[in-house]
Amino acid sequence: MMVRLRVSFPDRPGALGQVARVLGTLGADILQVTVLERQTGRAVDDFTVSWPGTVDADTVRERLSAVPGIRVEAVWPTREIPGSAPDYDLLKHVATDPGRAFATLVDAVPDLVSAEWAVTVDSGTGELVHRSWQAPSSLDGAGGLAGVKAADLTPLRPATLDAGRYRLMSLPIPDTHLHLILARTEGSSFHRAEMDRAIRIVEVVSIIGR
Template identity: 75%
Template sequence: MMLRLRVSFPDRPGALGQAARVLGTLGADILQVTVLERELGRAMDDFTVSWPGTVDAETVRDRLSGVPGMRVEGVWPTREIPGAAPDYDLLKHVAADPGRAFATLVDAVPDLVSADWAVIVSPESGELLHRSWQAPEAFDEGSGLVGVKVTDLATLRPAVLGSGRHQLMSLPVPGTSRHLILARADGPPFHRAEVDRAMRVLEIVSIMGRTP
């Protein structure tokens, strides 16, 4: 199985190696390391790892947390293929069929930021205009988005929110009143690096989608 691990640790020589050694003793194959931030003497990285079978996420969390100064921010499944370029693939498909730009976006953008699903919503009507196949059909109690209203998600700027068992990202679609909402159930809140990546792709898709 393949997991994403978000780990915070002191930004000093050897700290990254300590995390890699712990994962190695657990039988993990480290496929990719993504640097999220380096500031105030600490670093935060995402590890994409695979195991030959199933793994107890709590065991991984406990072993890594046993290293002095190391914190595990999240452990969750991921579909992202290390070394792939899903953002380029997404833009290629949009360029091939601009009329389906936003339908293509919601299908593909979750894999860019290890999200579970995506929708584009109209705040005025509450209608989900486009949705990935995993997304709920409406924001109601059955969707797991406890207490969330569409107007809560419709901010003027990118925002990260939590609701029920989901972590949410809300991005305004440029030039419209619509919003792109992404969600994941098992991972930590979306990092600003993930928000920035999704927003850049959304801006390009918005331009391509308006091309005659």
């Protein structure tokens, strides 16, 4: 089972090694470490790890948090395969068939930022234009985002939003009337580093699909 852990720890020599040692004692195989931020004396990293069985998130939190200065922000399953290049694969498919650029984007982009699903929304009508296979058929009602205002889902600038059980990211697609919305129900809110990666992908896809 592959899991992502978002861990905050003091930005000092040896702190990363402490995290790695604790994960090793739990039987985790660290596949990838992604640096999200380094500021104010602390670091925030995402660890993609593999466990031979089911992960007890509470045990992971307890063992890591026992080390002074280490804080576990989130633990959640991930489908992102370390060492792969899903962003390049996405752009290759978009370039091969520019007419389906935004449909391809919606299908592939969730795996780039450990999201569960994605949709594009018409910012004028609020209607879904494209959706990935796990996305709800509507953003209203059961399984949707009831109670969330349309203006919150289609902001003028890239934004993140926590709405009930959902962690959301909304990105306006340049030169279109569409917004890309990504969602996950497990894990931490989308980090600025994840948003920056998604923004760059959306900008390139917009140019190709124009």
